[in-house]
Every structure is written in structure tokens, then in C-alpha cells.
Amino acid sequence: MRELLLSNPYWAILLTLVAYLAGIWIQRKTCCTLLQPILVCSVLLIAFLMITGISFEEYNEKSQFLNFILPLTAVVLAVPLYRNLVILKKYAIPIFSGIFAGTLATILSLVAIGKIMGTKEIILISMLPKSATNPIAIEVSSQIGGIPSLTVAMVVIAGCFGAICGPEILKLMGITHPVAKGIAIGTLSHAVGTSRAFKEGQIEGSMSSLAIALAGMATAICAPIAAVIFF
Incomplete structure (x- = not known):
């Protein structure tokens, strides 16, 4: 066989x-x-x-x-951006600030916890883009000197965790607004989490799809800067 x-x-x-x-x-x-x-x-x-x-x-x-x-599929992220232009314009400031804050908090907390635990730099660098969707995460990891295969594993783990626990964690935190829920899930757990967001509601799913693209852009900007500053 x-x-x-x-x-x-x-x-x-x-x-x-x-x-x-x-x-x-x-x-x-x-x-x-x-x-x-x-x-x-x-x-x-x-x-x-x-x-x-x-x-x-x-x-x-x-x-x-x-x-x-896989990197070519990043082009389709323009679709949710176009389809949700109305909501994007209405909640522009909360959406952009929320996604940027979520991306930045993810990277900074990862660096802080990793350094406290004594994690090797190459592993931390590979984990920096873990909350971006795979096509973007792989490219960012390659450019900042990470291990793309390890980055992929971290992306999968982050996505599965968000899909399994994301809505429950948001509920415990008292976050009920559909736009906020969708943005949080999409920013931290990309496409895998988005599949769960759509089960929570159409608005949650649409906003999560939108967050994938914007969080990917934010990660592509913040991760290289963090790699230069901290490593």
C-alpha cells in the first residue's frame, strides 16, 4: 500500500x-x-x-x-470587506480600534509570557503571527525569521481554541453585542473561529470574516515591528 x-x-x-x-x-x-x-x-x-x-x-x-x-487564497479576504462596507462605515472606529488593540495585545502578551517562561526566541518569533489567517501568517513568519511549519501549528491551535471556547468566554465576560463578538472571534481565531461565529449569528459571522482581513493586515504590520524591537 x-x-x-x-x-x-x-x-x-x-x-x-x-x-x-x-x-x-x-x-x-x-x-x-x-x-x-x-x-x-x-x-x-x-x-x-x-x-x-x-x-x-x-x-x-x-x-x-x-x-x-495557500498564499493566493488571501485575495478572497477582500470579499467580506466589500460585502460589509455599510457596517464597516457605521462602526469604523470601534472595529479598527478593536482589531488593532486585539492584535497588539496578542503579540505583546505572547512576548511577555514567553520571556517569563524562558521560551526560545525562534519559537516566540514563529508564534507572533499565530492569530492571523494561515496565508498571511506563513508569509509573515518567513519574513521575520520564524519557522513556518510551527507557525501553522500555532494558527491551527488558536483557531480551534477560538472556535471551541470563544463564544463561551465572551458570554462569561458579558460581551453580547454581535459586532463585538464577531470582531473578537475573527481577530483572534481567524477562519476556524469564523465558522463558529456564523453559528452564533449572521452578523457575528460577517464581522468575524471582516476581522480576518483587517487582523491579517494588522499582524503583517505589528509582528515584524515586534520582532525587531524584542528580538
């Missing part, structure tokens, strides 16, 4: 797509917020590679096409 798979140049791409579709199907059938599709997909891929004895290097080599097209 291993040799048969490796002989197909597209096996890794197909495997990734099938695993992700399986993750979507499992969540829809169970309606469990813990079973986020990207998390289920990762677990399925890891289990498959371990069972078949295929190394990550072999899988990564054959899935480079996905890595290549």
Missing part, C-alpha cells in the same frame, strides 16, 4: 482533501464543537501516516501544491 501511494504524485493532496471532508462530515453528524474539521483532519492525517509508515517529509513533498496556492 505504501509503495502504491508513493507512486501516485497526487496522493498527498487527495488524502488531505478526503481527510478534511471527513472532518466536515463528522462535525455535521455529531454537531460537536470540539470536533472542528481542521482538527479532525490533522488527527486523521497523523494516524494515517503512522499506520502506513509514511514520513512527514514524504507527505510534505507531495503536498507542496497546497502550500503554493
Whole structure:
């Protein structure tokens, strides 16, 4: 089976797509917020590679096409910006200030906690863009001297945490305004969190989608500056 798979140049791409579709199907059938599709997909891929004895290097080599097209998907972030121009104009100051404050607080708290715990600089640098969506986070990580693969892992963790716990944490904090909820979720947990935001409401989902683009821009500006100042 291993040799048969490796002989197909597209096996890794197909495997990734099938695993992700399986993750979507499992969540829809169970309606469990813990079973986020990207998390289920990762677990399925890891289990498959371990069972078949295929190394990550072999899988990564054959899935480079996905890595290549990922930065291109950042272009679609212009869509939620355009669709929500009316709300953006109405709440321009709260939205921009909230996203910038959230991005800056994430980066500064990460640096502070990391330095207190004695975390290696290369790891901290790789974690700086963790709250941006993957296409932006990978590019920022590469430019500031981080490890893109580690950045991707941190992005997934941040996204899954936001999708699972985000609305509950906001409820505990007494944050009920749909615009504020959507902005908070999208700023800190990007696309994965946005999938949960849409389940909370249309406005929450739309604002979370909007925050993905704006938070990505803020991260692309703040993360390199933080890397220069603190490292």
C-alpha cells in the first residue's frame, strides 16, 4: 500500500482533501464543537501516516501544491470587506480600534509570557503571527525569521481554541453585542473561529470574516515591528 501511494504524485493532496471532508462530515453528524474539521483532519492525517509508515517529509513533498496556492487564497479576504462596507462605515472606529488593540495585545502578551517562561526566541518569533489567517501568517513568519511549519501549528491551535471556547468566554465576560463578538472571534481565531461565529449569528459571522482581513493586515504590520524591537 505504501509503495502504491508513493507512486501516485497526487496522493498527498487527495488524502488531505478526503481527510478534511471527513472532518466536515463528522462535525455535521455529531454537531460537536470540539470536533472542528481542521482538527479532525490533522488527527486523521497523523494516524494515517503512522499506520502506513509514511514520513512527514514524504507527505510534505507531495503536498507542496497546497502550500503554493495557500498564499493566493488571501485575495478572497477582500470579499467580506466589500460585502460589509455599510457596517464597516457605521462602526469604523470601534472595529479598527478593536482589531488593532486585539492584535497588539496578542503579540505583546505572547512576548511577555514567553520571556517569563524562558521560551526560545525562534519559537516566540514563529508564534507572533499565530492569530492571523494561515496565508498571511506563513508569509509573515518567513519574513521575520520564524519557522513556518510551527507557525501553522500555532494558527491551527488558536483557531480551534477560538472556535471551541470563544463564544463561551465572551458570554462569561458579558460581551453580547454581535459586532463585538464577531470582531473578537475573527481577530483572534481567524477562519476556524469564523465558522463558529456564523453559528452564533449572521452578523457575528460577517464581522468575524471582516476581522480576518483587517487582523491579517494588522499582524503583517505589528509582528515584524515586534520582532525587531524584542528580538
